[in-house]
Amino acid sequence: MNAATGTTVAAGVPGRLRRLREGLAEAGEDAAWLISKPENRRYLSGFTGSAGLLVISRDAACLVTDFRYVEQAQAEAPEYRVVRHGHPVSEALKPLLEELGIRRLMVEQDHLTVGRFEEFREQLAPVVLEPRAPAADRLRGVKDAAEIALIREAAAIATRALAQVVPAVRPGARERDVALELEFAIRRLGADASAFPAIVASGPRSALPHGAASDRVIRPGEFVTLDFGAACRGYHSDITRTFLTGEPTARQREVYEAVLRAQRAALEAVVPGRTTREVDAVAREALTGAGLGEYFGHGLGHGVGLAVHEFPSLSPSAEEVVLEAGMVVTVEPGAYLPGEGGVRVEDLVVVTETGAEVLTDFPKELTVLA
Ligand SMILES: [Mn+2]
Incomplete structure (x- = not known):
């Protein structure tokens, strides 16, 4: 029940x-x-x-x-x-x-x-x-109220876990230890498990879109990307935030703000009746306008439910799907600069009758942790 x-x-x-x-x-x-x-x-x-x-x-x-x-x-x-x-x-x-x-x-x-x-x-x-x-697979794309309630719970646990773990993201900490803290917090808050092994990618590793947590020690002045989720009775959540461990350089600020603008514009575009490709294009054009289009090499998002990645895919190369109320999808643009570092901001949203409700309510402004 x-x-x-x-x-x-x-x-x-x-x-x-x-x-x-x-x-x-x-x-x-x-x-x-x-x-x-x-x-x-x-x-x-x-x-x-x-x-x-x-x-x-x-x-x-x-x-x-x-x-x-x-x-x-x-x-x-x-x-x-x-x-x-x-x-x-x-x-x-x-x-x-x-x-x-x-x-x-x-x-x-x-x-x-x-x-x-x-x-x-x-x-x-x-x-x-x-x-x-x-x-x-397609039937699962539109969730009913009971499914959305479980995804909402998984998302709430993930955001609360993130709030608890942010103090552990600091120069001198190992990526692997941050991932372990996330795992503990997620389980302690009542989830059955993590949705997937947490991504904790710092410094140049933040340019790896799927950089699994490593033994690397976080240093000052770096981007650190945390991408993780919780699983509650079969249903999942997915959230990404990127932090900075020192005052931003002009370039770091420029890249972060461009990704955040693209993410916010894409969130605005999630409305029933629009298509997956149209929403992807909103983020892609925003990043291209900022000169970062070539550094955004993956799709904008994906459905989330009983699987972490499921129908529909918000990608220029996947089948174009009309968004419907009850779909639960991620909105996660990123910019990955080889050798320098990368930024991704991801929210999980449920498509409503009029737009989208964000389930992963956690601050997105550039946050300096030191
Ligand atoms: Mn995702």
């Missing part, structure tokens, strides 16, 4: 199944999805275990899992018929597909391994496997 909304995330399962089946109608009555991706398994069933396959046809919803998870699956996934499998999995899967009249199995092409695919193709014949882009 979620205290904020009075609902559970699993309460959304029937609606999610209905939306997935709308897509199945076109595929034909002998077709079913075989869901293997953990996030989609959880999203479509409510089952939180680490192993299991969903078989979803027009009329049936089955969760095939092993001895360890049968009881948990029955409790967490009441919409599903739970089927226990031994080894190989096909010994349980094949008769199930026969019973359900399924002759075509759509598999998640970006998740099922080649080994699993070959094994199932041989052992499940004459059922035909059809690799597909997972439809559930």
Whole structure:
């Protein structure tokens, strides 16, 4: 139960199944999805275990899992018929597909391994496997109130953790120790885990967009980028702030202010009906206008939910998607100057009916820590 909304995330399962089946109608009555991706398994069933396959046809919803998870699956996934499998999995899967009249199995092409695919193709014949882009990935793009409440909680924990850890970001501290402080704070504040290993990148390493925390000792007068998040009951947050460990040089101030202006302009542009590419372009043009366009080599942002990086992608090279209320995305422009250092400012926002609400409420003005 979620205290904020009075609902559970699993309460959304029937609606999610209905939306997935709308897509199945076109595929034909002998077709079913075989869901293997953990996030989609959880999203479509409510089952939180680490192993299991969903078989979803027009009329049936089955969760095939092993001895360890049968009881948990029955409790967490009441919409599903739970089927226990031994080894190989096909010994349980094949008769199930026969019973359900399924002759075509759509598999998640970006998740099922080649080994699993070959094994199932041989052992499940004459059922035909059809690799597909997972439809559930798109369904997950728009969050319901219970999901947004968990992401909001994960974001609040991350911002509170950051406030606690800022005093540890100072000359003489090791990047690795700052990352450890973040980990402690996140867990102490009630998260299940960090969303991902924290990025703590100082000095020239701040020019590495994904500089994992190293043994490097932070020195005076450097940029230090902290990029991290919290995980709460399957849902994630993601935030980045860049600090300075000394009075800024003119160049440092110029680069920081340009990134911050681009970030604020892009946040303003997050409105339902606008597209991912349009919002990306707002930040990109702002940085290009400041002479820093070539130093912003990644997309503006990404969806966040059961996965840290998910649909939709706010990038000039990804599929263009129209923003809708309920989408949760990051807005994270950066400028990375090789050998010098870099700046990124990232907020997590939920798209509302009229714009965007920032979930990672933490100061963004250039902050000197010394
Ligand atoms: Mn991010």
